[in-house]
Amino acid sequence: MLRSVAKIFLGDVPITKNLLLLLVIGGLYAISISLSNTFVNIYLWKQSGEIRDIALYQLASVLTQPIAFLLAGYIAKKADRIYTLRLGVFILTAFYLMVLFSGESAEDVIVLLGILLGLGFGFYWLGYNVLTFEITEPETRDFFNGFSGLLTSFAGMIGPLSAGVIITWLPDARGYQFIFFISFALFILAVLLSFRMKHRRTNGPLYIKTSTREIKKNPAWRRILFSHFTQGLREGIFVFIIVLWVYMATSSELALGTYGFITSGVSLVGYFTVSRLLKASQRKRAIFIGSILLTAAVFLIVFHPTYPLLVSYGIIVSAAYPLMLVPYVSLTYDILGKATDAGELRIEYLITKEWFVNGGRIVSIVLLLIGISLFEDKIIIPILMVICGSGHFIINFFIKDIDTSFLTTKKEIKAGMPENGGGDSLT
Template identity: 50%
Template sequence: MYLWKQSNSYSDIALYNLSIYVLQPLTFIVAGKCAKKIDRVIVLRTGVTVLSLFFLTVLMVGERAATFNIMLGALLGIGYGFYWLAYNVLTFEITEPETRDFFNGFLGVLQSLGGMTGPLLAGYIISRFNNSTGYTVIFAISFGLFILAVLVSFGLSRRKAKGNFSFKRIMDERKRNVNWNRILHAHISQGFREGTFLFAVSIWIFLITRDELSLGVFNLVYSGCSFLFFFLVGKWIKPSRRKKAIFLSGLSLYLSVLILLVSATMPLLLIYGAIAGVFFPLLYVPYISLTYDVIGKAWNAGEMRIEYIVVRELFLNTGRVLSILVFLFAISFIAPETGLPYILLLVGGGHFLIYFFIKDIDTKAMSAIRN
């Protein structure tokens, strides 16, 4: 919202996010090579350090941030690339098929707890100050927390991977492993929704309410429902129920977008937030667990786990880039203030389409060993 308040330009915000989604997968490839040759904890620490530099840069450029939207997005994408590569690899290594649903559910609980408190506190602080002072306070706090995270990372044990970085070999594995090919197409579909939704919904809510605190309340409702259902899904969803859960939640998330078509009031937006908060955990937990299962049963997964995660990220961000390109194309013909809900309806089917890519995945069948 900081960039939006400075520029009031949908294109600037879209290009900012586009630069994130272009640089993030490219950084994943570089980070994957580093993780193989150096150490995953070093990669994690690099990501956190770059993310702290992002907030420091925002503090330095201040009210000129919108002028540097592409540079800031690129910096954030690089930070995300290093951080999420290490995070995803470590998650894959410490979980098993029997524990992944619980782990992902518990992780979602922690993320939702932060989602309940962070945006509401930020909205309160921003609403109490004039101009950009509130945002400066928030970015300063964020910078301090990332510096703390860098210091904490020195307490992690170093974990070096073995072997050469074989990115092309795992890309080609799509031709040999139908399950791997299906899950990658599902990630394009996932990214197609996320690319636009991750920024456009917040803008839409702000346009209706003109108040950061109201946006914080929306996030409180969304994260509160997510907090509860991440906890419940981690207990309820078993491997045999994953596909049904993905279908039900994907359909519900898509139908909930209709609320944005007819809603111009805060109560209906809060209902949308509650629905999304209920069904996103129901989709995310079994879907991510299924993804890790497919990787775990793929060819040479032990040695090539980093490459599998890098390729998955490449397909996910391909979907995100396609989504933003559709958004930019649409707003060149339709006034965003009236066309935004219809754009969200177009890209919002991404999560529903996930089911049709994963429904035939057979996680019980082990992949044949190939040379």
């Protein structure tokens, strides 16, 4: 029945039990993160009052993630990729437990918290990305990425607003502790659901050197990886600076939650529209338009980040992200599927991709830390926001020469998938 409802709402695409399971697990993850992750930054910032401390917390996370991806890849090859997803969720539950128990002393363990967060993200996303590559096929990939974004947007609507209301309703730190506990419970539920997935061993050692040689041999894969580095440039500092600016402009968790509700509502409509209407032949054009909007929106807020301007910025980027990310993520997986021995080396290729993304994030956060140590925050942060904010636009220069004509040849596409003739390996 769930499949029938999904097909009525989402269109005539082949929907499997395992695809739905992965979407539900991703949805639970999104709700948990949307409830708490935004407010962890505020919780820590209220204790220290220094952007430098939040940057160090984020830097510890992004420095840890490449190591976590490598360890997760080893486990996925020796045991199963579901174990890595499950272990990632367990580590994230440990992260929220540490935030809960550290209370007002969380500032003292801020680097350790960042390391735990990075480990959790690394293990979770390696498992999730491998499963996405295996379960989806080129004809279901835009749908999956679009609907996954739709679930994330819905979670972004109800999560921050609910958290803002709870924090406002429960004074002191009790509201924060309550939402961190809810996130912990949702992660446990995601782990339980993962037990319904069939295990699939991946034989052989981790061939990282073999996969990195593909960077030199394969121009399309090399361009995709460089584009992911520039994507990381924006994500590194924007993921927390915007949140801090919204809170600084209002001094209200409820206003921050309202911001999340509005922007995620726009994003939800965007993901639904793109996942239903976007065609593979339109991917590059969609990425170009979305990246221009993302870059232009930065100029709304860098000079005078008031709450109304921040909300306007949020609406624009929330409409632009689906337009850019859905085709961009799909294009990445399709290029990966055409790489040498993609079926056997899919884990290694995904690890390489995440190294490039996190490389960009690390560079932008390090630039911020150096900048605020040499100049006033109000001078250097806007400059870095403009520079790093152009990261998504730079993507176009790397992908423009990638040949995507193979997307029209279904048989040729499937030749690079882990299962000949289909991507759903869990049935």
